[in-house]
Structure formats: structure tokens, C-alpha cells
Amino acid sequence: MINITLPDGSVRQYKKGTTSLDIAKSISEGLARKVLSASVNGQVWDAARPITGDATLKLLTWNDADGKNTFWHSSAHLMAEAVETMFPGVKFWVGPPVENGFYYDMDLGDKKMTEEDLTALEKKMNELAKQSNSYIRKEMPKSEAVKYFTEKGDEYKLDLLQNLNDGEITFYTQGNFTDLCRGPHIPNTGFIKAIKLMSIAGAYWKGDEKNKMLTRLYGVTFPSQKELDEYLQMLEEAKKRDHRKLGKELGIYTLDDDVGPGLIMWLPNGTVMIEELEKLAKETELEAGYKRVVTPHIAKESMYITSGHLPYYAESMYPPMEMEGEKYYLRSMNCPHHHKIFAATPKSYRDLPYRVAEYGTVYRYEQSGELFGLMRVRCLHMNDAHIYCSKEQFNDEFRAVNDMYLKYFKIFGIDKYVMRLSLHSKEKLGIKYVNEPELWLETEAMVRNVLKESNIPYVEVQDEAAFYGPKIDVQIWSVIGREFTLATNQVDFSQGRSFKLQYTTADNHTETPLIIHRAPLGTHERFIGFLLEHYAGKLPLWLAPVQVKVLPISDKFLDYAKAVSDKLKKADIRSEVDDRNEKIGKKIRDTELLKVPYMLVVGEKEMNENKVAVRRQGKGDAGVKGVDEFIAEATAEIKERRAE
RNA sequence: GCCGUUGUAGCUCAGUGGUAGAGCACUUCCUUGGUAAGGAAGAGGUCAUGGGUUCAAUUCCCAUUAACGGCUCCA
Numbered sequence: 224m225i226n227i228t229l230p231d232g233s234v235r236q237y238k239k240g241t242t243s244l245d246i247a248k249s250i251s252e253g254l255a256r257k258v259l260s261a262s263v264n265g266q267v268w269d270a271a272r273p274i275t276g277d278a279t280l281k282l283l284t285w286n287d288a289d290g291k292n293t294f295w296h297s298s299a300h301l302m303a304e305a306v307e308t309m310f311p312g313v314k315f316w317v318g319p320p321v322e323n324g325f326y327y328d329m330d331l332g333d334k335k336m337t338e339e340d341l342t343a344l345e346k347k348m349n350e351l352a353k354q355s356n357s358y359i360r361k362e363m364p365k366s367e368a369v370k371y372f373t374e375k376g377d378e379y380k381l382d383l384l385q386n387l388n389d390g391e392i393t394f395y396t397q398g399n400f401t402d403l404c405r406g407p408h409i410p411n412t413g414f415i416k417a418i419k420l421m422s423i424a425g426a427y428w429k430g431d432e433k434n435k436m437l438t439r440l441y442g443v444t445f446p447s448q449k450e451l452d453e454y455l456q457m458l459e460e461a462k463k464r465d466h467r468k469l470g471k472e473l474g475i476y477t478l479d480d481d482v483g484p485g486l487i488m489w490l491p492n493g494t495v496m497i498e499e500l501e502k503l504a505k506e507t508e509l510e511a512g513y514k515r516v517v518t519p520h521i522a523k524e525s526m527y528i529t530s531g532h533l534p535y536y537a538e539s540m541y542p543p544m545e546m547e548g549e550k551y552y553l554r555s556m557n558c559p560h561h562h563k564i565f566a567a568t569p570k571s572y573r574d575l576p577y578r579v580a581e582y583g584t585v586y587r588y589e590q591s592g593e594l595f596g597l598m599r600v601r602c603l604h605m606n607d608a609h610i611y612c613s614k615e616q617f618n619d620e621f622r623a624v625n626d627m628y629l630k631y632f633k634i635f636g637i638d639k640y641v642m643r644l645s646l647h648s649k650e651k652l653g654i655k656y657v658n659e660p661e662l663w664l665e666t667e668a669m670v671r672n673v674l675k676e677s678n679i680p681y682v683e684v685q686d687e688a689a690f691y692g693p694k695i696d697v698q699i700w701s702v703i704g705r706e707f708t709l710a711t712n713q714v715d716f717s718q719g720r721s722f723k724l725q726y727t728t729a730d731n732h733t734e735t736p737l738i739i740h741r742a743p744l745g746t747h748e749r750f751i752g753f754l755l756e757h758y759a760g761k762l763p764l765w766l767a768p769v770q771v772k773v774l775p776i777s778d779k780f781l782d783y784a785k786a787v788s789d790k791l792k793k794a795d796i797r798s799e800v801d802d803r804n805e806k807i808g809k810k811i812r813d814t815e816l817l818k819v820p821y822m823l824v825v826g827e828k829e830m831n832e833n834k835v836a837v838r839r840q841g842k843g844d845a846g847v848k849g850v851d852e853f854i855a856e857a858t859a860e861i862k863e864r865r866a867e
Numbered sequence: 868g869c870c871g872u873u874g875u876a877g878c879u880c881a882g883u884g885g886u887a888g889a890g891c892a893c894u895u896c897c898u899u900g901g902u903a904a905g906g907a908a909g910a911g912g913u914c915a916u917g918g919g920u921u922c923a924a925u926u927c928c929c930a931u932u933a934a935c936g937g938c939u940c941c942a
Binding site: 326335336337338421422423424425426427430431432436437438439441467471472478480484532535536538539555556558585587589590591592593594595599605687688689690691694703708711713740742774776777778779804805806807808809810811812813814815816822824826827828836838843844 | 868869870871872878898899900901902903904905915932933934935936937938939940941942
């Protein structure tokens with residue numbers, strides 16, 4: 224007999240070789256029907272795999288991340304089985320579960336898969352699922368596995384085998400499909416009740432663009448049709464929040480083929496948002512001791528050789544233009560210009576920390592396939608500033624920048640993000656990163672130290688630093704799940720030296736300052752794209768391009784409506800009058816759809832009493848108020864930058 | 868940059884080897900209305916661009932371009 228410890232701490236005795244599924248059945252039949260896999264001594268196992276010794280056991284269902292992953296991974300095998308029936312000779316690479324479903328990468332040889340094939344594949348999968356074929360695990364010696372795939376001519380699985388040791392090689396078979404796989408899998412295909420194949424995409428083998436492009440098939444499955452329907456419904460909802468859709472509907476920005484890809488033109492409504500963000504940033508930075516500067520958007524080649532941009536970053540810059548025998552580049556960053564400002568006058572330790580801010584545009588030649596609405600563009604407004612400080616000041620300065628992020632995040636109610644400490648990679652010193660091994664380690668330790676002292680949760684990632692130093696990126700996700708860096712805070716030990724930046728210390732020698740590059744709001748493009756999705760277009764009053772729309776009941780009250788609107792404008796409230804010849808219901812509907820925060824309905828009653836009938840977007844009638852009373856309330860809401 | 872899909876009116880989208888349609892928006896007129904769509908008429912399109920096939924191409928083929936879904940990249 225063996226002792227099985229359950230999550231509640233209870234210990235039960237079972238026969239040696241009993242399975243998790245048997246144990247589930249001994250608890251309840253209902254539970255057994257839901258068990259997808261099991262965590263046995265912390266390892267995820269097939270529910271049907273015999274347990275041969277004492278173990279702590281957690282039965283995994285759809286509600287456990289690992290259970291779900293088992294389900295989706297098994298679904299990938301089911302999909303592969305269906306693909307193999309329709310595309311004989313297909314070779315498979317890997318088929319892991321992902322955040323919302325699973326994919327399988329495959330080499331279809333000279334065959335092509337089209338969107339039309341997806342329906343047929345789904346049908347086939349449903350058919351195979353209904354057969355409730357068990358997923359059968361089989362261990363195999365490496366030599367035998369190598370022989371099997373050599374005969375089959377499957378270079379992909381042979382490649383996988385290279386990294387596996389004898390004794391840890393397992394195969395899984397369901398129905399007529401066998402795959403090299405470490406598992407685990409769900410008991411049988413009958414658990415998969417609802418199937419949706421999402422898309423066909425290309426993906427480089429092993430994620431390396433030098434390798435062959437494989438066909439990647441994405442799918443998602445659920446234990447019931449209802450859950451699939453809900454998921455698809457959720458995707459529809461997410462689409463409504465997509466900043467590209469909202470950006471168009473709300474008149475925020477536009478693109479034009481004649482201007483060029485990734486070059487955003489801000490419409491009047493979007494420009495209001497930019498100005499409000501800059502106002503917030505200027506206020507905040509003034510308080511934090513920053514000075515504002517303005518610099519040109521181009522510079523000579525020599526400066527970008529000094530800065531390191533051309534050696535390390537040329538591919539992402541627009542090609543140069545030539546004038547008077549001199550090459551000029553559009554800037555991809557503001558920092559070199561700011562270094563020149565630092566260098567313009569001699570600095571002493573008394574001038575440090577020296578903080579300069581500028582929200583000028585920079586230009587980056589992003590790969591065409593990477594452009595994405597406002598989130599990835601070729602002309603961007605950085606919320607940029609550079610801090611020049613001594614080593615001793617670094618901690619306080621870096622911490623103050625982090626605090627600034629957090630202050631902004633509070634204003635915007637941003638709580639879903641990840642701070643990533645991005646480090647260099649030793650192997651790429653001199654290629655992707657300036658070749659200063661000790662300085663890298665030293666500054667990375669400094670940054671890590673600040674994060675720890677401030678109790679800021681973070682994750683460390685290798686090989687993601689800037690070429691001049693380590694950084695902290697704040698990661699967010701767009702509504703459709705794409706990952707983006709919202710804000711960034713970087714240390715630079717390199718450019719100060721290359722620009723020969725110096726200050727005189729208290730004991731009268733010269734020292735090179737450390738530089739902090741920071742953009743707590745990232746770029747205005749990305750930040751506004753993010754905000755549109757974050758608020759689903761329902762912007763807080765202070766950010767809303769049109770804050771108030773005055774809606775006269777009929778033309779008779781148009782003059783009064785205009786008078787009210789003028790009064791609001793005088794009080795710095797962005798107000799418009801809906802003077803169309805429409806019924807009030809229509810005016811309200813259209814204004815609701817434009818997500819204007821306040822509607823002021825005015826008719827005979829209001830006119831006679833110098834009042835307005837207030838309506839809050841999405842909330843309906845909020846009662847009648849005096850005009851001055853409304854102005855006072857709205858002004859307070861704006862001034863405090865209240866979320867609502 | 869790579870793989871795949873798409874490009875028809877300002878927007879959302881039908882449609883066709885014989886030079887195009889709907890709804891919304893827009894203009895004008897009627898209507899002057901109390902909290903999410905009043906009525907009528909009208910205007911608006913080199914069917915992304917360039918080639919090819921054809922008696923004839925918006926439709927079929929090729930190239931280019933842009934957007935979209937991924938991959939790769941990303942200061």
C-alpha cells in the first residue's frame with residue numbers, strides 16, 4: 224500500500240500502482256469526470272499514470288492552470304491527428320499550450336493550408352474527439368526513438384531528441400496518431416467538447432529568422448460549447464476596445480498612404496489628449512526639478528557615431544540625407560542632443576543632478592511587419608528626459624523616477640503591469656552591448672538594489688538591455704494580448720564617456736556623470752493607444768477631447784445652449800453645442816456613442832431657471848443643476864484628474 | 868524583413884468577366900420634439916496602384932503598395 228496525501232492534508236491509503244483517476248473515482252464519480260491531469264509530488268502527470276510510491280497528490284481540473292494546459296496540449300495532439308489525415312507526410316515540430324489555447328508548428332512540405340481547410344479540420348477533430356480515444360503513454364529507449372524517426376525521415380523530431388537523455392523519452396498515442404512528447408495528457412479525447420481553430424500563421428523554426436518558416440496553426444478548445452461561446456463573445460468585446468477602432472470612432476488619429484506607414488497624424492481630438500498628457504508631465508517634472516529644452520530633430524552623422532547609435536542601432540534609423548557633403552540623420556532618440564546641452568556649459572557637482580526634459584518627436588525605421596496602430600509607429604513623441612548625476616546621487620534619482628511612474632499609474636488606475644529588469648548578455652558584449660563587462664555588472668547591481676530597497680516587484684530578463692546600459696521596462700498588454708513596453712527607465716554608463724561629459728567634483732577633479740534615460744509615460748502614441756483600451760474609450764473628464772456637449776431640446780433653445788456652452792468655455796471646459804435639427808433622443812444617442820462625459824440637456828424649463836439637466840455618459844439622467852454649480856463640480860473633477 | 872489573409876462611397880460591409888449596391892454619416896426640405904435612432908429627397912466610387920490574359924477586367928493572373936493575423940525584431 225502507498226500513502227497519498229491530498230491538498231487538505233488528509234492521507235489515504237491505496238494499492239501500489241493505483242492511478243490519480245482511480246483516486247478521484249474513490250472520492251467521487253463527478254470529480255473523476257473532471258480530472259484532466261494530476262500533480263504528483265509537484266510534477267504534472269497523466270491522470271492515468273500509475274503511482275508507485277507515497278505521494279502528495281493534487282487532482283487538476285479545468286480550473287487549474289496546469290489542468291488547462293494539459294487539456295490544450297492534448298488538443299494540439301488531436302489537431303495534429305486531424306492534420307495528418309488531411310495532409311499526409313506532414314512533419315511536426317512542437318505543439319505547446321499558450322495563454323489562450325494552443326498551437327502546433329508543422330512543415331507541410333510543398334503543400335499549403337488555407338483558411339478554408341480550418342473548417343474541415345475542425346470537423347475532423349470533432350469526429351476524432353467523439354471517439355474518446357485514450358492518450359497512451361509509452362517509454363522508449365533513445366536508440367529506438369532515433370531509429371524510428373530516422374526511418375520516418377523526420378528531422379524535426381530528431382532535433383528534439385538530441386536534447387533528450389535516454390530514459391526520459393516518451394511517446395503518446397491517441398487513435399492513429401503517435402508523437403514524441405513528454406506529456407502529460409488528458410485521459411481521452413472525449414473530454415474535448417468544443418473546438419475552434421483560430422488562424423494559420425508562419426513561424427520561424429526555433430524562432431530564428433534564419434531558419435525555415437513553418438506553418439503554425441492556432442486553436443482553442445473547451446470542455447463545453449458554452450465556454451467556447453463565452454470565449455468568442457469575450458473576443459468580440461475585446462475588439463470593441465481595440466484602440467485602432469476607438470481611435471477612428473472618436474476621431475483621435477489617422478494614417479494616410481501618401482504620408483507613409485507608421486506615421487501618425489493626430490486629429491484635433493487626439494491632440495487634446497497629447498496636450499493634457501504633456502500638461503500633466505510638465506507639472507510633475509517642474510515639481511521634480513526638471514528643466515525643459517527644445518532641440519532639432521536631425522543631426523550630423525558624427526554625433527551618432529559618438530553616441531553609439533550608428534554602430535549599434537543603424538538598422539532602426541531612417542537612412543541619412545546628404546547636404547553640403549555632410550550626412551544628416553533623423554534622430555531616433557533625444558539623448559545625444561541632450562548630452563550636447565549638458566556639455567554646452569561647464570558643470571560642477573553643484574549643478575547635479577542636472578535634469579532636462581523634452582517631448583520632441585523621434586523617428587525609428589521599424590520593420591514593416593511590426594507596425595501596429597498607435598502602439599508601434601515610426602514617428603513618436605517620447606515623454607523623454609535625461610538625468611545627469613553622480614554615482615552617489617544615483618540611488619535617489621533612480622528611485623525618484625520609479626516613484627514618478629507609480630504616481631502616474633495611480634492617476635490612470637494602472638494596476639496590471641510587470642516591471643522587467645532587463646540585463647545584458649555576456650555573449651553579445653561588443654555586438655549588441657558596449658563592451659564594458661565590469662560596468663555592466665556594477666550598474667545592474669545598482670538598479671537591482673534600488674528595486675529591492677523600494678520593494679517593487681520585478682522580474683529579471685537576460686539580453687534585453689539597451690546598448691548603453693541596463694533598464695527597467697514596464698510591460699503591459701493590449702486588449703488583443705500583444706505585449707508592449709509602456710514606460711522605461713534606463714541607466715547609461717557609456718554615452719557620458721563617449722561624449723566626454725564631465726563635471727568638477729567638490730575636491731576639484733573631473734568626473735563623468737551617470738545618465739538616467741527615463742520615459743514614464745513611454746511615448747504619447749503608445750500611451751494614448753493604451754489609455755483608449757484601458758478606459759474602453761470612456762476617458763476621464765480631464766482627458767476627454769470634448770468634455771461637455773450641450774443638447775438643446777429644439778432650435779428654440781439654441782441661443783440658450785450657446786450661452787451655456789460659452790460660459791463653460793470661459794471656465795476652461797471643452798464644450799460643444801449639438802445644433803443639428805434632430806430630436807433629443809437622437810442627440811443623446813449620438814453623444815453617448817462619442818463617449819462625451821457630460822451631456823447638458825436644455826429646454827424651456829432649464830432656460831427659464833438658468834439651469835441645465837445633467838446626463839453622465841453611460842449613467843443616464845443625473846438631475847437638474849444651476850449652470851454655475853455644474854461648472855464648479857466639473858472644474859473640481861478636472862483639476863483633481865479624477866477617474867470619474 | 869518572413870509566412871498567410873485582405874483592400875469596393877467618409878465609416879461598416881454586400882456584389883459581379885459586359886464600367887456597381889445597402890445601412891450609417893453628409894447636403895437640402897418637412898418636422899420643433901424632454902433623456903439611446905422622426906420623415907423625404909439628393910449628392911458621393913479610376914472598385915488600392917501598375918502590368919498581363921480577354922472582344923470586354925472592379926471581377927482571372929503577376930508585380931507593387933497598405934492594412935490585418937502571426938513570426939522575427941524593438942532604445
